[in-house]
Amino acid sequence: MEKRAHFSGWTLPLLLILPQMAITVIFFYLPASQAIWQSFLREDAFGLASEFVGLENYAALFEQPEYYRAMITTVIFSTLVAFFSLAVALLLATQADKNIRGGHAFKTLLIWPYAVAPAIAGVLWMFMFHPTLGTLGRPLNVMGFNWNPMLDGTDAMILLVLSATWKHVSYNFLFFLAGLQAIPKSVIEAGAIDGAGPVRRFWTIVFPLLSPTTFFLLVVTIVYVFFETFGIIDAVTGGGPAGQTTTLVYKVYADGRSGGDLGLSAAQSVILMVIVIALTAIQFRYVERKVQY
Amino acid sequence: MVENRPFAQFMAYLTLAIGVVVVAFPVYLAIMASTFDTATIINGNMPLTPGNQAAENYTRALFYGGKLAREPVSMMMVNSMIMALGIAFGKILISIISAYAVVYFKFPFRKTAFWVIFITLMLPVEVRIYPTYKIVADLGLLDTYTGLIMPLIASATGTLLFRQFFMTVPDELLEASKIDGAGAFRFFKDTLLPLSMTTIAALFVIQFIYGWNQYLWPLLITTKSSMQTIVIGIKKMITTTDALTEWQIAMTTAVLAMVPPVLVVIFMQRLFVKGLVETEK
Amino acid sequence: MAGVTLDTVRKIYAGNVEAVKGVSLAIDDGSFCVLVGPSGCGKSTLLRMIAGLETISDGSVKIGDRVVNQIEPADRDIAMVFQNYALYPHMTVYDNMAYGLRNRGTPKDEIEKRVKEAARILAIEPFLARKPRQLSGGQRQRVAMGRAIVRKPQVFLFDEPLSNLDAKLRVQMRVEIKRLQKALGVTSIYVTHDQVEAMTLSDKLVVMSGGQIEQVGSPAEVYRRPETRFVATFIGSPPMNILPGTVEGPGRVSVGGQSIAVTDIREGLTPGTAVEVGLRPEDVQAGAAGASSLAMDVDFVEELGATQLFHGKVAGADFVVQASTGQIAADIRKLTLSVDPANVHLFDPQTTKRLGRV
The missing domain is CATH 3.40.50.300 (P-loop containing nucleotide triphosphate hydrolases)
Incomplete structure (x- = not known):
């Protein structure tokens, strides 16, 4: 798209764009390119000299069992959060889309968790499911479930999934609701005249028409689980117990903090970048196809 | 339609009500916990009705802090506020002028400039965290507000949002302004800026929440406790050795940390939804 | 000013x-x-x-x-x-x-x-x-x-x-x-x-x-x-009818074998030259067959209130006549049109320019 009318001259526009360019280059391109460059280097033990080692850092990374474990953890975590947050959000959105009184109030009451910081969401759920003092966690143990997210990896993962889903449902709900409201009523009425009942109408008409939204939310949710849930993980489990809830992003952070190999850490960052770029590219391609349709 | 029968209505209400309860319950517990003393919470039988320690807890948290994070929470809130406002205003400022340049001027490398900015849309700060940390450290910006704010402004969302809005402004408006004798500055000030107010407000809401809720970045670059934000502060109040955790103070702080962004969402809901939907287009 | x-x-x-x-x-x-x-x-x-x-x-x-x-x-x-x-x-x-x-x-x-x-x-x-x-x-x-x-x-x-x-x-x-x-x-x-x-x-x-x-x-x-066929059909509503024709001699053209007189015609056009004949719907009247008339087959009538539009064919080409309501019987199938020589426009089929007096 282009504007028909413009102003002439180019010192002014260059001045206007300068601040953004400067910040982008200093805090984005510089660090990103350094990460890429560093991922090909190895520092000696004293950090005094470094040599170019090609893809060795990547090779070394894929020899670490912990890296695979982080990958698997990430996949499990994202799959669960994506599934639950999308399913719950869709259920709530279809109900809120019905012509009921007070629909707007329900919307307000459902969307505010978006404003809660991930770390805080984690703290709230940890408190609620604390094995000895939590309002819900303690009864679990009393009933003999042996619930302890601090010691048991599965329990820890469950708690993370719950808090991450809780925080993200509001976002998906909002977009699903907007998507539902954008479906012309006449299409659904035509379905009703064609003899489809409410359930059938949902799965054969509404859900397919909603698929662009669903796909978009799927990608956004995965990106959310990859990056934004860092706060939840750090607040709730700190990647533990015994590294069982360490995701790829958390591993970058933890390795860096423990002063590990810079090259390895950089290689991890680069892999993450590639994943996000791939996700975004898929999304753009999909959106484009949708537009052409 | 015909199926809008009472039963369907009832199911809708029931589902939504359950949803609201699940959404609200953890927060409700936190609010309750902020009204009791440590002992009541630690013994595991915290009542679900408010206790009588609220005034005590909030005063202590706000003005004295806890045993583990000794900074008063009011200080942390000031830091969070500065960071959130800095990010929101900083981003609005740099992105509205860069979008203005990209949309309303033709200059060499305009397309390149646009793409340079556009690419940043894809990469959140988390993936380039250590190199960014190093640059901020080299610039001597650790433990400064500038260091907290600047790297988080470096993204394309704002520019794209404004560009998108500017594209919907009819060309004739610029042409009419030209005939009315307005130059680039006047057109921006008299016409484009007033028309952009809703977009600015929507972006502000989104960026304020984004800034207030930042975690990893402030965690890395603030070392002094006087620079701590409230979200980081809470995390420091909770330790794995349960005996040391003052849950009532931690929960009081959590409630305080949620108040500003949640209020923004509730009272600026229309702008919030607009901002959210349009930054993702 | x-x-x-x-x-x-x-x-x-x-x-x-x-x-x-x-x-x-x-x-x-x-x-x-x-x-x-x-x-x-x-x-x-x-x-x-x-x-x-x-x-x-x-x-x-x-x-x-x-x-x-x-x-x-x-x-x-x-x-x-x-x-x-x-x-x-x-x-x-x-x-x-x-x-x-x-x-x-x-x-x-x-x-x-x-x-x-x-x-x-x-x-x-x-x-x-x-x-x-x-x-x-x-x-x-x-x-x-x-x-x-x-x-x-x-x-x-x-x-x-x-x-x-x-x-x-x-x-x-x-x-x-x-x-x-x-x-x-x-x-x-x-x-x-x-x-x-x-x-x-x-x-x-x-x-x-x-x-x-x-x-x-x-x-x-x-x-x-x-001055051109484009202007002729663009200005005026309903647009001017255009019929294929040939030059018969000075001041006369033939449309599908029917001869009509033309006032504004380029001098020196050789007989047999192909031309396009333009007639405005409001410029032709129902009348008797004569020295300058055309036969029209009417297909249907559009009512506009004050006027009526008769749609049909003249010499195989689409043709529209506009007449005050009541002037022509609405159920008519065959119509004879009398053409005023001053209202006939000629155009060159190649250049689309007017073939009028220079």
Whole structure:
């Protein structure tokens, strides 16, 4: 798209764009390119000299069992959060889309968790499911479930999934609701005249028409689980117990903090970048196809 | 339609009500916990009705802090506020002028400039965290507000949002302004800026929440406790050795940390939804 | 005030697309000139070049005695009314009209005087404090006019200003624009694709097609003596019928074996030369077979109230006749048309130019 009318001259526009360019280059391109460059280097033990080692850092990374474990953890975590947050959000959105009184109030009451910081969401759920003092966690143990997210990896993962889903449902709900409201009523009425009942109408008409939204939310949710849930993980489990809830992003952070190999850490960052770029590219391609349709 | 029968209505209400309860319950517990003393919470039988320690807890948290994070929470809130406002205003400022340049001027490398900015849309700060940390450290910006704010402004969302809005402004408006004798500055000030107010407000809401809720970045670059934000502060109040955790103070702080962004969402809901939907287009 | 002179004005867009192909035109001071043509004919581009919103690739535009090619729109002493009005949505009606004057540093009381006067002329005084979105389409249109009037420019430019209004309002505003222009006496250039608007408003009618001027003249001239087949079919509603024919001899052509007389025919055309014969639906009458008549098969009739349109075929080609209601029986199937030789237009099938007397 282009504007028909413009102003002439180019010192002014260059001045206007300068601040953004400067910040982008200093805090984005510089660090990103350094990460890429560093991922090909190895520092000696004293950090005094470094040599170019090609893809060795990547090779070394894929020899670490912990890296695979982080990958698997990430996949499990994202799959669960994506599934639950999308399913719950869709259920709530279809109900809120019905012509009921007070629909707007329900919307307000459902969307505010978006404003809660991930770390805080984690703290709230940890408190609620604390094995000895939590309002819900303690009864679990009393009933003999042996619930302890601090010691048991599965329990820890469950708690993370719950808090991450809780925080993200509001976002998906909002977009699903907007998507539902954008479906012309006449299409659904035509379905009703064609003899489809409410359930059938949902799965054969509404859900397919909603698929662009669903796909978009799927990608956004995965990106959310990859990056934004860092706060939840750090607040709730700190990647533990015994590294069982360490995701790829958390591993970058933890390795860096423990002063590990810079090259390895950089290689991890680069892999993450590639994943996000791939996700975004898929999304753009999909959106484009949708537009052409 | 015909199926809008009472039963369907009832199911809708029931589902939504359950949803609201699940959404609200953890927060409700936190609010309750902020009204009791440590002992009541630690013994595991915290009542679900408010206790009588609220005034005590909030005063202590706000003005004295806890045993583990000794900074008063009011200080942390000031830091969070500065960071959130800095990010929101900083981003609005740099992105509205860069979008203005990209949309309303033709200059060499305009397309390149646009793409340079556009690419940043894809990469959140988390993936380039250590190199960014190093640059901020080299610039001597650790433990400064500038260091907290600047790297988080470096993204394309704002520019794209404004560009998108500017594209919907009819060309004739610029042409009419030209005939009315307005130059680039006047057109921006008299016409484009007033028309952009809703977009600015929507972006502000989104960026304020984004800034207030930042975690990893402030965690890395603030070392002094006087620079701590409230979200980081809470995390420091909770330790794995349960005996040391003052849950009532931690929960009081959590409630305080949620108040500003949640209020923004509730009272600026229309702008919030607009901002959210349009930054993702 | 001033006239406008265009001298071989061209507009060439990137990719060598020539939107305006060397247009020359002189518009007299105080006259109302309408540029009409189908969309994409270059009329809007031409207007926007006069306004200074598009650069001029070649040739020159003069307002009065001043060449304005390199002059900013604001300094050309023109005012423009846009199709979508382009009112500033966030400003009141008053501010919309005052904005251009303020930017020029006009004294406050002078601005107020001029805005009030324009508002009085246009009957929008009650709305001065409102925002454009609180106005109806017709009221917005008036504000856009007001914005142009307060400037007291040398030239008014109108870019399809009525096309966003409903049919009834359009007719009403058309009359008002004409009245206003006559009262103010400001040179006006008006772009439209609507030939009725063009006919009714203009002192000088310019028909354009494909980036070029097809014909310039008074509305009556253009209607009575179209210079090209394009003009013939574009001006007039329903459009002129075009039939294939051949020259029989001096002053006579044959259409499908039926001979008719023609007054305006190029001298020296050899018999047998193919021509296109143009007849306006309103220019043929039902009559008896005679020295200059055509037989028509009628298919159906459209009722327009005061008139009726008879659709059918003459010599195998589609043909429409317009007649006052009741003049011809509505259930007629065969019609004999008498043709006035003065109303027959001939065109060259190759060049599409008029084959009239030189």
